[in-house]
Amino acid sequence: MAAARFRLSSCLGSSAWTWTRGRHACRALSLSSNVKVEKDDRGVGRPFDKVLVANRGEIACRVIRTCRRLGISSVAVFSSADTATPHREQADESWDIGPAPSAESYLRADKIVQVAKESGSQAIHPGYGFLSENANFASMIEAEGMKFIGPPVPAIRAMGDKVESKSIARAAGVNTIPGFDGVVPDADEAVRIARDVGYPVMIKASAGGGGKGMRVARNDSQVREGFRMSEQEAVSSFGDGRLLVEKFIDCPRHIEMQILADQHGNAVWLNERECSVQRRNQKVIEEAPSPFLDPKTRRAMGEQAVQLALAVGYVSAGTVEFLVDSQSQFYFLEMNTRLQVEHPVTECITGLDLVAEMLWIAAGHQLPMKQENVPLRGWAVESRVYAEDPYKAFGMPSVGRLSRYREPVQVPGVRIDSGVREGSEVSIYYDPMISKLVTWGEGRGEALTSMLQALDSYVIRGVTHNVSLLREVIASKRFASGQLSTAFLAEEYPDGFKGHLLTDDESEELVAVAAALEVSYVRRARTIKSQGRSLQMSFEPIELWVHLGDRKYEVKVTVKDEKTHVVAIEDHEVEVIGQIDLSSPLLSLEVAHNERLLQPLRHDATGHVTLQFLGTAYELRVLSPSVARLLPLMPEPSIADLSRQLLSPMPGTVISIAVAFGDHVVSGQEICVIEAMKMQNSLVSARGGKVKTVNIKPGSTVGEGDLLVEIE
Numbered sequence: 001m002a003a004a005r006f007r008l009s010s011c012l013g014s015s016a017w018t019w020t021r022g023r024h025a026c027r028a029l030s031l032s033s034n035v036k037v038e039k040d041d042r043g044v045g046r047p048f049d050k051v052l053v054a055n056r057g058e059i060a061c062r063v064i065r066t067c068r069r070l071g072i073s074s075v076a077v078f079s080s081a082d083t084a085t086p087h088r089e090q091a092d093e094s095w096d097i098g099p100a101p102s103a104e105s106y107l108r109a110d111k112i113v114q115v116a117k118e119s120g121s122q123a124i125h126p127g128y129g130f131l132s133e134n135a136n137f138a139s140m141i142e143a144e145g146m147k148f149i150g151p152p153v154p155a156i157r158a159m160g161d162k163v164e165s166k167s168i169a170r171a172a173g174v175n176t177i178p179g180f181d182g183v184v185p186d187a188d189e190a191v192r193i194a195r196d197v198g199y200p201v202m203i204k205a206s207a208g209g210g211g212k213g214m215r216v217a218r219n220d221s222q223v224r225e226g227f228r229m230s231e232q233e234a235v236s237s238f239g240d241g242r243l244l245v246e247k248f249i250d251c252p253r254h255i256e257m258q259i260l261a262d263q264h265g266n267a268v269w270l271n272e273r274e275c276s277v278q279r280r281n282q283k284v285i286e287e288a289p290s291p292f293l294d295p296k297t298r299r300a301m302g303e304q305a306v307q308l309a310l311a312v313g314y315v316s317a318g319t320v321e322f323l324v325d326s327q328s329q330f331y332f333l334e335m336n337t338r339l340q341v342e343h344p345v346t347e348c349i350t351g352l353d354l355v356a357e358m359l360w361i362a363a364g365h366q367l368p369m370k371q372e373n374v375p376l377r378g379w380a381v382e383s384r385v386y387a388e389d390p391y392k393a394f395g396m397p398s399v400g401r402l403s404r405y406r407e408p409v410q411v412p413g414v415r416i417d418s419g420v421r422e423g424s425e426v427s428i429y430y431d432p433m434i435s436k437l438v439t440w441g442e443g444r445g446e447a448l449t450s451m452l453q454a455l456d457s458y459v460i461r462g463v464t465h466n467v468s469l470l471r472e473v474i475a476s477k478r479f480a481s482g483q484l485s486t487a488f489l490a491e492e493y494p495d496g497f498k499g500h501l502l503t504d505d506e507s508e509e510l511v512a513v514a515a516a517l518e519v520s521y522v523r524r525a526r527t528i529k530s531q532g533r534s535l536q537m538s539f540e541p542i543e544l545w546v547h548l549g550d551r552k553y554e555v556k557v558t559v560k561d562e563k564t565h566v567v568a569i570e571d572h573e574v575e576v577i578g579q580i581d582l583s584s585p586l587l588s589l590e591v592a593h594n595e596r597l598l599q600p601l602r603h604d605a606t607g608h609v610t611l612q613f614l615g616t617a618y619e620l621r622v623l624s625p626s627v628a629r630l631l632p633l634m635p636e637p638s639i640a641d642l643s644r645q646l647l648s649p650m651p652g653t654v655i656s657i658a659v660a661f662g663d664h665v666v667s668g669q670e671i672c673v674i675e676a677m678k679m680q681n682s683l684v685s686a687r688g689g690k691v692k693t694v695n696i697k698p699g700s701t702v703g704e705g706d707l708l709v710e711i712e
Contacts, residue, residue, distance in 0.1 A: 046070045047363030052116045055127030057419030060087035066355040075119045079105035100429045106130045109137040123147035132338040149362045151316045159335040162206045169332040172311035174304045177331040179246025187227040193245045205234035206242040214281045233680040251485045252323040257305035258346045261314045266367045269302030276484040279394035287381040288345040291482030348380035348440045379444040383470040387432040390469035396650040397432045397676045398464035408457035413440045413450045428651045456597035459585045471615030499616035509591045511546045512574040516565035518622040520580045545628035547621035643686045646709040652676035654700040663691045
């Protein structure tokens with residue numbers, strides 16, 4: 001059976017995608033509220049008249065788009081921090097549910113159910129995160145005579161508990177990981193179990209998912225610390241501090257199966273997604289299909305995923321996650337009883353709208369396809385674009401306003417699921433995701449090429465973002481070869497992520513662009529001083545000194561014409577060809593015969609220039625020869641000793657403090673725990689000494705760079 005046709009548009013309404021039979025194509029569409037109801041392969045109108053979306057951000061926008069396509073009226077909920085967000089504005093109506101903290105708004109099941117009743121909603125779609133896997137929430141919805149667009153309550157409870165889900169999986173004939181099947185009561189017992197199972201072990205929360213409440217331990221002390229941190233994180237994220245311990249599989253791949261099941265006993269698997277590139281047990285890049293699985297293993301995994309779904313009475317969309325070793329042996333990890341963040345890559349290779357399928361299933365319709373009719377067309381890759389600093393532990397959250405924001409919608413095969421726009425605020429209260437950037441191609445190479453172009457074209461200003469890390473991973477030889485594991489980032493960047501390391505040729509390209517830009521700035525300034533009169537172009541070489549890192553380049557720039565700068569570097573020339581529009585945040589240039597996309601981030605009167613090149617921001621200094629000669633005579637600025645000061649590396653909330661005034665500490669000792677976006681981060685002392693000041697207390701809100709504790 002052919003895949004159903006569906007449309008997906010950007011949250012900003014500027015563009016839309018039509019995923020059709022065969023090749024995927026892009027075209028602009030109107031997103032007016034008077035959308036004609038489209039009939040799909042079921043030949044009926046719509047599953048519901050009105051649906052409330054119990055979420056925010058990009059996933060709320062995503063659900064609202066499908067509701068609009070099907071002619072369903074949508075209801076959004078929002079907190080005081082989300083009064084001007086796209087998800088609120090795109091819905092047909094929106095309701096205020098409380099203050100910014102999620103515990104007082106998006107996690108208030110009673111408020112959301114009350115809004116659903118008062119708005120006349122027939123069903124509630126939970127999205128992912130928040131209340132999406134909360135069985136009590138689903139029960140409340142059903143008690144009010146509305147539909148929960150997700151699985152039955154017993155399935156949520158069973159699969160939401162990692163101990164019970166593992167037992168059910170084993171009984172259903174699903175491969176499981178060796179470990180202790182019960183809940184671990186305390187750290188001492190965790191150590192005993194870990195010794196029995198054998199190191200390394202994984203400590204993880206019995207409830208929830210998303211990488212929260214998970215720690216790998218390789219010895220007794222790590223078990224004790226991991227137990228404490230995971231328990232705190234689990235309580236904060238899920239309100240449930242129960243933990244379990246199981247064998248940790250070294251060098252595993254994280255591969256998951258998307259399934260759909262209806263209320264009539266039908267279930268199918270929709271191929272796999274590879275999600276091995278992770279940091280802190282949270283996914284960074286996903287793709288479908290996996291470059292590792294062969295058809296035989298794919299079928300075996302899919303069949304086991306369906307066996308588990310049928311065994312637990314599962315209905316709706318769900319994901320069965322597996323760990324896969326180098327010998328293609330796979331083991332059940334957990335089942336997510338909701339729509340996954342990375343569902344777009346499955347939609348791209350199957351042509352199915354998973355949100356629409358969830359709606360139809362909740363309304364009682366049968367699945368429109370059999371297993372043999374599920375397609376697998378092309379390749380899709382998803383990069384999670386976050387407001388975070390990848391140079392700090394692969395991603396510490398960043399907050400602020402998107403002062404400039406431009407999505408790479410002109411790149412072939414691109415799809416962007418976002419819930420922000422220019423001017424949006426990234427706050428400390430919610431996940432710092434900016435968007436999900438997805439590219440599709442006939443093969444993996446084509447999808448990766450489009451992804452690199454899209455990342456280079458993505459303009460994000462006002463917050464620190466992780467585009468540099470995403471691009472570096474996508475461009476790496478190891479990723480291109482498909483040699484992945486959940487330890488990918490730690491193995492590729494053992495000393496932390498440092499950005500792209502320029503080759504000599506790439507350095508000269510960057511220097512040439514900086515020099516050409518400086519000449520363009522000078523010419524513009526002279527034009528302004530001449531009151532707008534066009535000055536005759538000078539063909540005389542302009543001498544400059546360009547500093548990049550520890551290297552100094554003496555260059556001469558010749559302007560051949562409006563689009564051509566010839567930059568002489570030492571004994572050879574580098575041509576920079578293209579229109580240098582100083583008002584544009586993105587420059588498309590040919591540099592040394594290479595097509596390059598660059599972003600000017602900074603230029604000031606003292607010659608400081610920052611350029612984003614190959615995903616990484618580089619600082620340069622461009623000076624005239626006379627200024628360059630005087631520069632060595634300037635005194636070097638003194639560098640403050642910050643080893644005695646513990647500064648917050650991210651905005652967040654203080655969960656606990658392990659020291660007090662007058663305490664003696666040693667290097668590496670824990671000082672405090674900061675929670676950011678529901679993740680616990682232990683901060684330690686850089687040196688030994690006596691605690692001089694403590695400027696925080698539990699519950700305090702801190703910003704990035706705030707002074708927490710001083711050591712003397």
